[in-house]
Amino acid sequence: MPQTEITPARGDYLKRLLQLQADGGMACVTTGSLANELNVRDASVTGMLERLAQAGWVEYHPYRGARLTEEGREIARELVRAHGLLMVFLHDALGYTPEAARAEAEHLEHHVSSVFLEHLERWMNSKSGQH
Structure with missing residues (x-):
């Protein structure tokens, strides 16, 4: 299978699917519920779910969900995880308001490496132990 890029849009769909599956205990998330959550049209969701299925990230069944x-x-x-670490860092270390930290973390989460996140987490843990 060819390597597929995790774009911000694809990542947002994956995160929302994770949330909906966990919150509602849903085995499959319907196209309509995903469209409603992301504030997009059903047709847009269908197209994205097909691309995510081709990448191997979702199981998609038309008319049943994903x-x-x-x-x-x-x-x-x-x-x-990236979003959470970045939000805490932006708020606690850099003084962002919670709303600004959330918005900035939403953007940054798609552009940081797992190595960066490991270092950030280690740094944050070392700072929390320095009371």
Whole structure:
């Protein structure tokens, strides 16, 4: 299977699928519920789900919905982790307001490496132990 780029849009779909599957205990997330959550048209969701399925990140069944594959779940979890670490760093270390930290983290989460996140987490842990 060819390597597919995890664009911000693709990452946002994966994160939202992860959230909806966890929140609602849904085996499959419907196209309509995903469209509603992302504030896009059903047709846009269908197209993206087809691309995510081709990448191997979701199992998509027209008229029934989609669910994350294990690989898709890993990607989504890593994006959620990145978002959380970045939000805390931006707020606590750089003084961003919670709203500004959330918005900036949403942008940055798609552009940081796992190596950067490991270093950031290690640095944050070392700072939390220095009371």
